[in-house]
Amino acid sequence: MKKQKGFSLIELLIVVAIIGIIAAIAVPNLLAARRSANDASAQQTLRNIHSANATYESGIGRGNFASPLTLLGGSGTNEVGMLDETVVNATNTPKSGFSLQGYSATPKSSTSAALYSVQNVPSQSTGISRTGNRSFFINETGVIRSSDASNQVANSTSSPIGN
Numbered sequence: 038m039k040k041q042k043g044f045s046l047i048e049l050l051i052v053v054a055i056i057g058i059i060a061a062i063a064v065p066n067l068l069a070a071r072r073s074a075n076d077a078s079a080q081q082t083l084r085n086i087h088s089a090n091a092t093y094e095s096g097i098g099r100g101n102f103a104s105p106l107t108l109l110g111g112s113g114t115n116e117v118g119m120l121d122e123t124v125v126n127a128t129n130t131p132k133s134g135f136s137l138q139g140y141s142a143t144p145k146s147s148t149s150a151a152l153y154s155v156q157n158v159p160s161q162s163t164g165i166s167r168t169g170n171r172s173f174f175i176n177e178t179g180v181i182r183s184s185d186a187s188n189q190v191a192n193s194t195s196s197p198i199g200n
Contacts, residue, residue, distance in 0.1 A: 068165070071134075072134075072167065072168065072169055072170050073170070074133070075133045075134040075135060075159070075168050075169045076169050076170055076171060076173075078132070078133035078134075078135070079133065079134075079135040079157040079159075079169060079173050080157075080173055080181055080198065082124055082127070082132060082133075082135070082137075082157055083155065083157055083173055083174075083175040083181050084175075084181070085120060085124060086106070086109070086120065086124065086155060086175065087175055087179050088119075089103075089109045089119035089120050090102045090103055090109065090142075090153055090177075091179075092119060093108070093109060093117065093119065094151060097117065098151075100145045100150075100151055101142070101144045101145055101151045102142040102151050102152070102153040102177065103117075103142060103153075104141075104142035104144075104153075105140065105142075106125050106128070106137070106140045106155070107125045107126075109125060110122050110124075110125035110126075124137075127157075128140070131160040131168070133168075134159055134160055134161070134168025134169055135157045135158060135159055135160060135168065135169055135173075136157070136158055136159075136160050137155055137156070137157055138155070138156045138157075138158055138190070139154065139155060139156045139190075140153070140154070140155040141153065141154055141155075150177075151177065152176065152177055153176060153177050154174065154175070154176040154177075154193065155174070155175060155176075156172060156173065156174045156190050156191060156192070157172065157173045157174075158172040158173075158190050158191075159171075159172065162187055163187050167187075170185075171183040171184060171185060171191070172184050172185075172189075172190045172191045173191050173198070174190075174191035174192050174193065174195055176193060180197050181197065181198050182194075182195035182196060182197050182198065183195055183196060183197075183198050184196075
């Protein structure tokens with residue numbers, strides 16, 4: 038009789054169990070790394086918006102910030118092409134798991150300077166599938182502020198991130 042070669046059922050079950058344990062350890066770490074990368078992308082998006090708005094204000098804006106945000110984009114006839122379309126359209130389609138919310142620009146007047154503000158919030162802020170850890174806010178000062186995404190949306194009174 039020939040001697041059979043191969044793995045026994047017990048050996049295969051042990052290998053499957055080890056792979057399952059490794060996956061259970063690795064998957065949460067991978068999701069956390071993705072959320073951290075999304076947070077970094079959201080902060081950089083706000084920095085880009087601030088830079089484009091400052092350039093717009095000191096140039097063709099004549100002391101005023103772009104309103105609406107799509108003016109800083111690049112495909113329309115009145116748009117100046119300072120921001121990528123994925124950024125200016127992030128109010129409708131999330132970019133790296135974050136959506137822009139609440140963009141507002143107030144023109145300068147004889148008694149006050151021009152103002153603007155915008156928030157960048159995770160498109161999914163709770164649960165295992167959440168896309169970010171914090172929400173972010175920036176205004177004309179250029180200081181990025183953050184708040185725990187599951188708690189509230191960041192605003193002008195939130196803690197600065199330490200730019």
